[in-house]
Amino acid sequence: MLGSQSSLVMYDEEYQRIMVLIQKLLRESNAKVIFLVDKNGQLIAATGETEHLDTTSLASLTAGNIAATGGLAKLIGEKEFSILFHEGEKDNIHISIIGGRVILVIIFDERSSLGLVRLRVKKASEELGGVFEDLVQKTVIHSEKVGSDSPFAEITDDDIDNLFN
Amino acid sequence: MSFINYASREINCKIVYYGPGLCGKTTNLQFIYNKTAQDAKGKMISLATETERTLFFDFLPLALGEIRGFKTRFHLYTVPGQVFYDASRKLILKGVDGVVFVADSQEERLDANIESLENLKDNLEEQGFQLEKLPFVIQYNKRDLPNCTSVEELRSLLNPDQVPDMEACASSGEGVFETLKAVAKLVLIDLKKGG
Ligand SMILES: Nc1nc2c(ncn2[C@@H]2O[C@H](COP(=O)(O)OP(=O)(O)OP(=O)(O)O)[C@@H](O)[C@H]2O)c(=O)[nH]1
Ligand SMILES: [Mg+2]
Numbered sequence: 001m002l003g004s005q006s007s008l009v010m011y012d013e014e015y016q017r018i019m020v021l022i023q024k025l026l027r028e029s030n031a032k033v034i035f036l037v038d039k040n041g042q043l044i045a046a047t048g049e050t051e052h053l054d055t056t057s058l059a060s061l062t063a064g065n066i067a068a069t070g071g072l073a074k075l076i077g078e079k080e081f082s083i084l085f086h087e088g089e090k091d092n093i094h095i096s097i098i099g100g101r102v103i104l105v106i107i108f109d110e111r112s113s114l115g116l117v118r119l120r121v122k123k124a125s126e127e128l129g130g131v132f133e134d135l136v137q138k139t140v141i142h143s144e145k146v147g148s149d150s151p152f153a154e155i156t157d158d159d160i161d162n163l164f165n
Numbered sequence: 166m167s168f169i170n171y172a173s174r175e176i177n178c179k180i181v182y183y184g185p186g187l188c189g190k191t192t193n194l195q196f197i198y199n200k201t202a203q204d205a206k207g208k209m210i211s212l213a214t215e216t217e218r219t220l221f222f223d224f225l226p227l228a229l230g231e232i233r234g235f236k237t238r239f240h241l242y243t244v245p246g247q248v249f250y251d252a253s254r255k256l257i258l259k260g261v262d263g264v265v266f267v268a269d270s271q272e273e274r275l276d277a278n279i280e281s282l283e284n285l286k287d288n289l290e291e292q293g294f295q296l297e298k299l300p301f302v303i304q305y306n307k308r309d310l311p312n313c314t315s316v317e318e319l320r321s322l323l324n325p326d327q328v329p330d331m332e333a334c335a336s337s338g339e340g341v342f343e344t345l346k347a348v349a350k351l352v353l354i355d356l357k358k359g360g
Binding site: 016044056061152 | 167168170171172179207212222224232233234235252253255256346350353356
């Protein structure tokens with residue numbers, strides 16, 4: 001497990017694997033949009049009709065939503081609610097948790113159905129879970145050698161000041 | 166906890182504005198939002214009551230520029246300051262990289278400041294964080310009001326560890342960017358240490 005203070009890190013290789021998996025899920029579930037969000041509200045990856053979507057806001061609100069329902073779950077003695085479903089007039093949102101830490105969000109309309117989405121999510125979750133486990137391993141190794149080859153080891157005061165100009 | 170994305174070459178950091186009810190947390194974010202260029206900010210989301218008290222959180226994503234070829238993004242959040250929203254405050258603190266404590270300088274809010282700071286420590290500890298180890302700055306807000314406690318007194322009560330602190334008037338914007346800059350700097354220095 002990641003320590004609570006360590007960073008989540010994404011590498012090219014895992015990112016590519018994740019994109020392949022969610023693109024496949026998008027096709028197989030006939031969904032409109034799929035995205036993955038860290039429990040802290042950071043967008044990890046997105047695919048589908050994302051052009052007109054404010055994915056940053058969606059990510060933050062999804063994480064807030066999961067956090068709030070997670071709080072509710074604890075109050076009644078559940079660990080968490082691993083699936084949330086919001087039904088709209090046209091579009092629906094299916095939210096599930098992968099490996100306890102990453103949130104998978106699927107937006108779909110009448111071209112798909114809750115049953116189909118559920119079915120496809122189940123299989124994809126296992127595969128995605130595997131990638132995130134690899135990522136955690138890699139991050140642990142990375143954080144052990146950080147300082148030597150981290151691109152941030154060399155940050156100077158000037159770099160930081162420049163950000164605000 | 167920051168999110169370093171080598172695939173898209175981005176760093177994301179989460180900064181939380183904490184403090185007692187009505188101290189000016191939301192006002193800080195609103196000022197930053199209004200003064201930031203369009204291409205450097207996302208939508209500001211406020212989950213608030215009908216009387217504009219924060220109910221769950223405010224959220225403002227900022228893209229500050231590049232460091233060493235990495236796009237640097239800060240996600241600013243405020244907590245609801247009212248005492249009875251404690252469960253929500255705990256949730257917002259998850260994965261935090263840096264904290265701004267906004268104190269209300271008015272004399273009658275002195276106890277509320279102290280109580281809120283204690284609450285911050287408790288809630289962080291519950292998650293295995295220690296405030297002393299986190300990038301942390303304090304803002305003495307509402308300096309424009311006539312009934313202010315002196316900065317010396319606020320400092321001795323709220324800032325025994327002498328973290329960076331500054332005076333502000335969030336409604337006019339004075340001190341707002343100085344505060345953000347101070348905490349962002351600490352967060353980046355932390356990142357440099359491999360935190
Ligand atoms: N005079 C003065 N008023 C301020 C200042 N900063 C904020 N205010 C006012 O204080 C009131 C409360 O500000 P908010 O930013 O909503 O307070 P908050 O900390 O977000 O409050 P909660 O959401 O309940 O936790 C508003 O009417 C602001 O205009 C300041 O520096 N000076
Ligand atoms: Mg507020």
